[in-house]
Amino acid sequence: MIENSKDILYIVISFCIIWATVFLCWMFYYAGRILKNTNQIIEEFRVRLQALSEAISYIQEKVESMSFLMSTAMKGAGTAVKDIIKSKAKTWMEKKSDDFNRTAKEAVDKAVDATAAGMKKAANRIKK
Numbered sequence: 482m483i484e485n486s487k488d489i490l491y492i493v494i495s496f497c498i499i500w501a502t503v504f505l506c507w508m509f510y511y512a513g514r515i516l517k518n519t520n521q522i523i524e525e526f527r528v529r530l531q532a533l534s535e536a537i538s539y540i541q542e543k544v545e546s547m548s549f550l551m552s553t554a555m556k557g558a559g560t561a562v563k564d565i566i567k568s569k570a571k572t573w574m575e576k577k578s579d580d581f582n583r584t585a586k587e588a589v590d591k592a593v594d595a596t597a598a599g600m601k602k603a604a605n606r607i608k609k
Contacts, residue, residue, distance in 0.1 A: 483489060
């Protein structure tokens with residue numbers, strides 16, 4: 482069977498090739514498992530990132546709707562306050578206008594009375 486040293490060399494090389502093949506198969510198996518685990522981790526990360534993205538979008542929509550409602554409420558409140566102030570100012574102006582008109586009428590009446598009294602005195606002097 483084994484006739485010379487060359488046959489021993491071929492047997493040793495055959496065993497080395499078998500061990501190298503086993504080693505490479507083992508290495509490829511573990512590399513595949515590592516890649517599979519990495520793929521699972523990345524997929525889980527994507528799912529969680531998607532859930533986070535959806536949560537942020539949901540919160541953003543709620544904030545935008547609340548902002549719209551608040552701005553609408555503030556506009557409505559601003560309009561209501563403006564109308565109240567306008568009606569109060571109108572009432573105050575009417576009251577003050579009435580007060581001013583009464584004061585002006587009293588002043589005119591006094592001026593007319595004073596003028597009438599002065600004319601009466603002048604007429605009495607002319608008569609004398």
